[in-house]
Amino acid sequence: MDLPKPKWQLRSRILPLLVVMVLVSQLLTPYKGWMILLVGMGSTWLLSTLWTFSLARGLRLTREMRFGWVQVGDRLIERFALHNAGRFPALWVEIGDGSTLPHYDASRGTGVDGGSFIRWHKDSVCSRRGLFYLGPTSLCTGDPFGVYTLTLEYPSTMPLLVLPPIVPLPTIEVAPGGNVGEGRPRRNAFERTVAASTVRQYAPGDSLRSIHWKTSARRDELFVRLFDSTPAGDWWILLDMDRHVQAGEADDSTAELGVILAASLADRGIKARRPVGLMVHGRELLWLPPREGEGQRWEILRALALVKQGSRPLSELLARVRPMLGQRISMIIITASTDVRWVEDLLPLLRRGAVPTVLLLDPVSFGGERNIAPVKDLLTQLGVAHTTITHDLLEMPEARPGRRGQWEYKVLGAGKVVPVRRSAPAAWRTLG
Secondary structure, eight states: OOOOOOEEEESOSHHHHHHHHHHHHHHHSOOHHHHHHHHHHHHHHHHHHHHHHHHHHHEEEEEEEEOSSOBTTOEEEEEEEEEEOSSSOEEEEEEEEOOOSTTOOOOEEEEEOTTEEEEEEEEEEOOSOEEEEEOOEEEEEEOTTSSEEEEEEEOOOEEEEEBOOOOOOTTOOOOOOSSSSOOOOOTTOSSOOSOEEEEEEOOTTOOGGGBOHHHHHHHTSOEEEEETTOSSOOEEEEEOOBGGGOOEETTEEHHHHHHHHHHHHHHHHHHTTOOEEEEEESSSEEEEEEEOSHHHHHHHHHHHHHOOOBSOOHHHHHHHHGGGOOSSOEEEEEEOOOOTHHHHTTHHHHHTTOEEEEEEEOSGGGTOOOOOHHHHHHHHHHTOEEEEEOGGGGGSTTTSHHHHOOEEEEEOTTSOEEEEEOOOOOOOEEOO
């Protein structure tokens, strides 16, 4: 940690005032008693000053953190070391922690002898997704006579991004997109060997190789080619974060269940070597084009860790992304909306060949009053695959790993997914 700037504060003015009064009295009316008091109180004041000065120069706090996967359920471990290089002991030390991680407070009171150090650990389970900060840290101490208070401020912080948990989804089947007889291109192919029949506006993250320069020059705006005969359909995950349709509160809500489903589906699709993209209309429009690989998995998880609820309805999201989506894609819609109007906005995408799978989050199971039956009936009439997801999914130990320990998942030979304990070896990282 960075070297702090010591801040001294005189806790009481009584001792200095008494020293001055006794000194004046001794000068005006010399008396042996005044001299004894002056020597005693002056020595105490001098000793307090030297003691505090020694602590200011010799007292240092080191804060290191240790973590494995930064995900809900991971155990955060911090190691603290309080060094005192001075000759005088720190009889009392108050350590204040300004970390923003929920249910985590590393504050404590302790003491340390002169010329020595002490160490201790603080651990906690990360129970909520989001971006948090460890630190700043403050150290407060003083002399044993209570004359001075010494404060050492350590402003350094360390960001901690807690990703949403991943749960196995054996009962959710995503309707396949792409052409009949799905195949996969050769992984060592240098260029796409498919034909492009249309274009769409360029989105951040699109490959520069896919830009259609003639159309871009004609319209004075970047456009990319859409490949009709892509051998395998992309997965587009659309997460509805409209706060007006959510039920439940905080971590026990349809919004958090939707984030967990989106993270788990992205993990499943990428492990199946599919290009997976993400669209979320929360406070801002989040757009991650479909890609393969572990890098895309972490990009999606990071985005989902930071997503917050907004005020835009799902129908607006569907209308906004309609020109940007290609044909014959697998579109996974996660929503708790009971308004059938968003289903009507889904029809143009169906006509373009998109193959949606809808995961309906049941508000009633979260204590809400809205019924999703009308939406289910309309989806059934349109032949759109849909699944109802209830609050029971949040009761799985994988969805709330922090309540029962740390978990990872193992696929058995028969294809069954089971949770197993996870160890968390990691190196120590110094704060600041």
